[in-house]
Amino acid sequence: MKVPANMPPASKVSVSGFACRQCGACCRIKDGIVRVSDAEIARIAAFLGMAEQAFIDRETEIAPDRRGLMLKSRPDGACVWLTDDNRCRIHSVKPDKCRTFPYEWTNADSQKVCPGLAE
Numbered sequence: 177m178k179v180p181a182n183m184p185p186a187s188k189v190s191v192s193g194f195a196c197r198q199c200g201a202c203c204r205i206k207d208g209i210v211r212v213s214d215a216e217i218a219r220i221a222a223f224l225g226m227a228e229q230a231f232i233d234r235e236t237e238i239a240p241d242r243r244g245l246m247l248k249s250r251p252d253g254a255c256v257w258l259t260d261d262n263r264c265r266i267h268s269v270k271p272d273k274c275r276t277f278p279y280e281w282t283n284a285d286s287q288k289v290c291p292g293l294a295e
């Protein structure tokens with residue numbers, strides 16, 4: 177789940193009965209970002225068999241507010257880890273923000289993007 181860079185603090189929600197459509201829309205938000213913490217970098221790098229610094233150098237960039245790192249996006253806005261069939265190539269170790277959406281947080285933008293939340 178990419179988070180709009182200017183997103184206000186996430187609202188806590190209680191989602192029940194949510195069924196992901198696996199449309200990948202939440203990973204394609206044009207100006208969205210996926211921040212990665214040191215722990216998340218270590219987790220993903222280990223999964224990929226990469227040194228943490230190599231992962232940082234190749235797969236992350238500085239967030240727009242220059243307060244930390246985020247995963248890279250493709251020119252069309254899609255997260256680089258999203259496959260053509262809308263799977264996450266790092267699903268088992270993906271960042272917490274991706275892992276917990278929409279079960280622990282959502283916001284107005286994500287509710288517009290996600291068809292599963294629109295119902």
Ligand code: SF4
Nearest residue numbers: 177203255258264274
């Ligand atoms: S890391 Fe995976 S779940 Fe998170 S935005 Fe990228 S493709 Fe989507």
